[in-house]
Amino acid sequence: MVTSSCFVDGKPQAALALNDRGLNYGHGVFETMRLCAAQLPLWHYHRERLSQGAARLGIALDLPRLQVYLQQALEAFPADGMVKLLLTAGLGPRGYRQQGQAASYVLQYFPLPSPPLEPAALCLQLCQYALPHNARLAGIKHLNRLDQVLAAAELDEGVDGLLLDVEGHVVEALSSNIFLFDGHNWLTPELTLCGVAGVMRRLLCEEIIPALGQRVLVEPIALSELINAQEVFVCNSVRGIQPVSELVGRGDWSAASSRLPESQTQEVMTHLARVYPCFAA
Amino acid sequence: MVTSSCFVDGKPQAALALNDRGLNYGHGVFETMRLCAAQLPLWHYHRERLSQGAARLGIALDLPRLQVYLQQALEAFPADGMVKLLLTAGLGPRGYRQQGQAASYVLQYFPLPSPPLEPAALCLQLCQYALPHNARLAGIKHLNRLDQVLAAAELDEGVDGLLLDVEGHVVEALSSNIFLFDGHNWLTPELTLCGVAGVMRRLLCEEIIPALGQRVLVEPIALSELINAQEVFVCNSVRGIQPVSELVGRGDWSAASSRLPESQTQEVMTHLARVYPCFAA
Numbered sequence A, B: 001m002v003t004s005s006c007f008v009d010g011k012p013q014a015a016l017a018l019n020d021r022g023l024n025y026g027h028g029v030f031e032t033m034r035l036c037a038a039q040l041p042l043w044h045y046h047r048e049r050l051s052q053g054a055a056r057l058g059i060a061l062d063l064p065r066l067q068v069y070l071q072q073a074l075e076a077f078p079a080d081g082m083v084k085l086l087l088t089a090g091l092g093p094r095g096y097r098q099q100g101q102a103a104s105y106v107l108q109y110f111p112l113p114s115p116p117l118e119p120a121a122l123c124l125q126l127c128q129y130a131l132p133h134n135a136r137l138a139g140i141k142h143l144n145r146l147d148q149v150l151a152a153a154e155l156d157e158g159v160d161g162l163l164l165d166v167e168g169h170v171v172e173a174l175s176s177n178i179f180l181f182d183g184h185n186w187l188t189p190e191l192t193l194c195g196v197a198g199v200m201r202r203l204l205c206e207e208i209i210p211a212l213g214q215r216v217l218v219e220p221i222a223l224s225e226l227i228n229a230q231e232v233f234v235c236n237s238v239r240g241i242q243p244v245s246e247l248v249g250r251g252d253w254s255a256a257s258s259r260l261p262e263s264q265t266q267e268v269m270t271h272l273a274r275v276y277p278c279f280a281a
Helices: A021-025 A043-057 A063-076 A146-152 A199-211 A223-227 A264-275 B021-025 B043-057 B063-076 B146-152 B199-211 B223-227 B264-275
Strands: A006-008 A015-017 A028-035 A081-088 A104-110 A122-126 A160-164 A170-173 A177-181 A186-189 A216-219 A231-236 A240-247 B006-008 B015-017 B028-035 B081-088 B104-110 B122-126 B160-164 B170-173 B177-181 B186-189 B216-219 B231-236 B240-247
Touching: A006 A063, A021 A081, A021 B021, A021 B146, A028 A043, A043 A081, A043 A199, A043 B146, A063 A081, A063 A104, A146 A160, A146 B021, A146 B043, A170 A186, A170 A223, A177 A199, A177 A223, A186 A199, A199 A216, A199 A231, A199 A240, A199 A264, A231 A264, A240 A264, B006 B063, B021 B081, B028 B043, B043 B081, B043 B199, B063 B081, B063 B104, B146 B160, B170 B186, B170 B223, B177 B199, B177 B223, B186 B199, B199 B216, B199 B231, B199 B240, B199 B264, B231 B264, B240 B264
Parallel strands: A122 A160, A122 A240, A186 A216, B122 B160, B122 B240, B186 B216
Antiparallel strands: A006 A104, A015 B015, A028 A081, A081 A104, A160 A170, A170 A177, A177 A186, A177 A231, A231 A240, B006 B104, B028 B081, B081 B104, B160 B170, B170 B177, B177 B186, B177 B231, B231 B240
């Protein structure tokens, strides 16, 4: 990794001090953002979630300062790829109590994952690890991610993980949110007790799907509802939308319409690509 | 912090690479150990908990390598104080899946907290934040510590926090375990669904209290049981035992016997200091 591909508090730097609360306690939040023509097209959504996460965790986010660091980084990074932003509660003495520290701002460049944005047939595997409920941490993208690490450890090669909560409700995929079309409506899980409320999920719920004259029902979703769905896709703010072809051993949407040009999924993908061309397949 | 007070993988270094899984996901465990005459008197217990945590989180702990790093650090550090050991899942590409990385070993020296080991009257405040259940993470000292950060944010100055779980059972203090004497027996909470199983807790349960002809009942403990206890103390492997004088607004043990020479608590403290003199008051 070259030095100019990462910045800490505005300085080219590839390491973070050992006394940072991000490392010691996971006291921080992060955003993984699509970078396109030296712009972050979904920055306004990322900024809002970041602010919400910082407020929940008591992190003193200085937005004007972050904007300066971000501008500097975007000038140094390649024009296309992704930017990972880590905001931590900053350097401090040992101990769980925060003492009014200034936050740490980490910006890193990564190339896009390959295959870049091809809407390949995605295969999901049901994880046995169940997400615990915690309303205080649900929705935000904090740095305590052992749930995802333990779930990921179960997975076979080449599949993504489907996560349920401790009550057996569908929550999300390993690093994306999930939508299903039941023949009438789009549905996506409510994320008030666990899960990460993705930026692409919000964009689809608030802008893209309503513009098609449809709306998204945000509610608890049973595994059986998912299995019986006509179409299923996952989404995140780096890859956009990916149709799901299969839930290993339980659900098969490969013959379904989600990959056909006239499918509901394709209609959403097409409109997303119209409004945000970087997410064109 | 001077360079020789911290080592990363055997090198004097005060920072950790940005792509370490400890920072990005809290994928790691830690031990905070009493350092006494250039020795870690409870190392055998710390090593066992560290190994157990590493196994649960899929971290490739190389114990002989760690022993070399530890030896080197103990030669560089002052003779007395504390050593914080962080073991993370190491450097890796973005993504929750682990790819067989070598672990990272971080060793840091800190002076003892002041007042050093004075058995001052400790005051506990009940935290509203409740610990969620998660059997996969319970007991080990992992780096996902937002529970403790959020609980600590509620506390007034000069008090320690008492943590209950989502069912209202007593679990632990913010960075120590809790014991109570009900007039007949010592009791300490079962930690199979949440909490950190402390090294001092284990030492007291397995060695110190049995040597006094008593045993410790490890079981779920209701808040009312704690409030009605005759004596209460908290313990950790840095401070040893601290008698508790009060649970703000709910329990008062200041007139009770825990601080008197003939109290059960004093008997345990005396025997601990006899076996491990560094914990003498």
